[in-house]
Amino acid sequence: MAQQYRVLIGKPGLDGHDRGAKFIARALRDAGFEVVYTGIRRTAEEIAASAVQEDVAAVGLSSMSGGHVRLFPAVIEALRNAGAGDIPVLGGGIIPDEDIEPLKQAGIEAIFTPGTPIETIIEAFRSACRKHHSHRS
Amino acid sequence: MELLQQLHRGDSRSIGRAISLVEDQDPAAARILAGLDQTRIEQSLVVGITGPPGVGKSTLTAGLIRHLRDQNQRVGIVAIDPSSPVSGGAILGDRIRMMAHALDREVVVRSMATRGRLGGLCASAGAAVRIMAASGCQTVIIETVGVGQTEMDIIRLADMTVMVLAPGFGDDVQAMKAGILEVADLLVINKADQPGADKLALDLGAVFTDTADRDLRLLRTVASEDRGLDMVLDRIMLMAKQFRQDNTLQKRRQHSFALETMDWAMEMLRPKISGLIAPGGKTDPRLAAQEIVKKLGQESSQ
Numbered sequence A: 001m002a003q004q005y006r007v008l009i010g011k012p013g014l015d016g017h018d019r020g021a022k023f024i025a026r027a028l029r030d031a032g033f034e035v036v037y038t039g040i041r042r043t044a045e046e047i048a049a050s051a052v053q054e055d056v057a058a059v060g061l062s063s064m065s066g067g068h069v070r071l072f073p074a075v076i077e078a079l080r081n082a083g084a085g086d087i088p089v090l091g092g093g094i095i096p097d098e099d100i101e102p103l104k105q106a107g108i109e110a111i112f113t114p115g116t117p118i119e120t121i122i123e124a125f126r127s128a129c130r131k132h133h134s135h136r137s
Numbered sequence B: 001m002e003l004l005q006q007l008h009r010g011d012s013r014s015i016g017r018a019i020s021l022v023e024d025q026d027p028a029a030a031r032i033l034a035g036l037d038q039t040r041i042e043q044s045l046v047v048g049i050t051g052p053p054g055v056g057k058s059t060l061t062a063g064l065i066r067h068l069r070d071q072n073q074r075v076g077i078v079a080i081d082p083s084s085p086v087s088g089g090a091i092l093g094d095r096i097r098m099m100a101h102a103l104d105r106e107v108v109v110r111s112m113a114t115r116g117r118l119g120g121l122c123a124s125a126g127a128a129v130r131i132m133a134a135s136g137c138q139t140v141i142i143e144t145v146g147v148g149q150t151e152m153d154i155i156r157l158a159d160m161t162v163m164v165l166a167p168g169f170g171d172d173v174q175a176m177k178a179g180i181l182e183v184a185d186l187l188v189i190n191k192a193d194q195p196g197a198d199k200l201a202l203d204l205g206a207v208f209t210d211t212a213d214r215d216l217r218l219l220r221t222v223a224s225e226d227r228g229l230d231m232v233l234d235r236i237m238l239m240a241k242q243f244r245q246d247n248t249l250q251k252r253r254q255h256s257f258a259l260e261t262m263d264w265a266m267e268m269l270r271p272k273i274s275g276l277i278a279p280g281g282k283t284d285p286r287l288a289a290q291e292i293v294k295k296l297g298q299e300s301s302q
C-alpha cells in the first residue's frame, strides 16, 4: 500500500477569502492526500495545536491580503513552541516576489503564487511529506 | 517506551503520533496498543454521533464538548469522513466547527478518513478511541456521517449511539425508519428552529410503541444556539449509568471487540490472499477462494 500522507490546510489572519485554500485542499485530496481543513481566521497557535493533534506531515497556509510576512513565520514559531518545529510549512497566495526570499529565510519550505502550476504545488507537498515521514520516530 | 509514557500524561504530540502509527500499521503499533491503561479504557464512555451529511453533527459535538468541559471532563473526539474511492484522498472538515476548543489541552480532536476498508469497520478508529481514553479522556465522541450499514459498523465501536436528523433530510429518514431504534439509543432532531421540525418529530415519534420511551429517547436541539444540548448530555449520562448497571455496556464492548478483531484479521490477511490469487485463473472464483483458504490453513499448521 502506498504511504498515505496527512496534511493540514489553514488560513491564518483576518481576511475571509478561502477560495484559494479550498482549491488547494481539493486538489490535494484528488491527488490522494488526506487534508484536514481548519477554515478561515485562525490564529497561528490554533493552527499549530491542530497540526500537532492531527499529526500531519505538512502544514499549508494561504494568505490573500498581505499578512503573510508576519503570519507565516508566526505559525512556524507556534509549531516550535508546541514541540513540533519539524513539521514543514508551505505557503501560498498573493505574495510579491520580494517577499519570497525572506519567507524562505524564515523557514517556509516552499512558496506558491497564483502562477504556480498545481502539479508543482502537489509535488512540493508530496516531497515535504515524504521527507517528514522518513524522520518520523 | 517514552511515547507510551507521554501519551498517558496527556501529551498531544504523543497521542497524535500513536494514532498515526496504528493507522499506518507501523510495527511499533503493537507495543503501544499492548501498553494502554486498561482501567482508563474500561471507565471511559464512548458516544457515537451519526446522521446524514449536514444535519449539524459537528456543531452538536462542539456543543457537547463545551458542556463536558464545564463538568471538568477531558474529552476526545474521533471525526471520521469517507475517503474518495477514486483518489484515496479525503477532506476532513469536521474540525472547523470545533476550533473554539483548539487551544484547550483537555480536548483531543483527531480527524480520520475511512481509507476504503472493506467490511466498512474502521478498525483504526477503535484504536484511536482507546488511545484517547488511555490518555485520560473520560468521554470520547465518534462522529461519523451517514445512515448506511458501513457507518453503523463504525458506530458499533461506541457504547451508545446518537442519531442526528434535521428537517429537510426526510428521504433518509423514510428509508431507515424501520430499523432506526435498533441502532440509535437517542434520536436528536437538530435544527429545530427550521420549518419542518414538527413534522419530523411526528414522523419519528410514530416509530416508538411506548410514549414514555419516546419522551426519553427523542429530543430536539438547536445546536448552533446551544439549545437543548444540556438535555442531550443529561440523557447520555443517564443511559450510561443504566447501561453499566444492566450490563449492556459490557455486552456492547464484547461485541465491538469481536467486530474489530475480525476487521483487523481480514486486514492482515488481505496481502497474503492477494499474493495467492493466480492471475487469469480458469476455475470459478469460489473454488479458487476455497483453495486459498486451504493453503492458508496448511501454512499455519506447519
Ligand SMILES: Nc1nc2c(ncn2[C@@H]2O[C@H](COP(=O)(O)OP(=O)(O)OP(=O)(O)O)[C@@H](O)[C@H]2O)c(=O)[nH]1
Residues within 6 Å of the ligand: B052, B053, B054, B055, B056, B057, B058, B059, B060, B094, B097, B145, B190, B191, B192, B193, B194, B221, B222, B223, B224, B225
Ligand atoms: N439553523 C440551524 N443551523 C444549524 C444548526 N446546527 C448546525 N447548523 C448549521 O448546519 C450546517 C452544517 O453543520 P455541521 O455541524 O457541519 O453538520 P455535520 O452534520 O457535521 O456535517 P457533515 O460532517 O459535513 O456531515 C452549518 O452551517 C451549521 O452552522 C441548528 O440547530 N440550526
Ligand SMILES: [Mg+2]
Residues within 6 Å of the ligand: B057, B058, B059, B093, B094, B143
Ligand atoms: Mg461534521
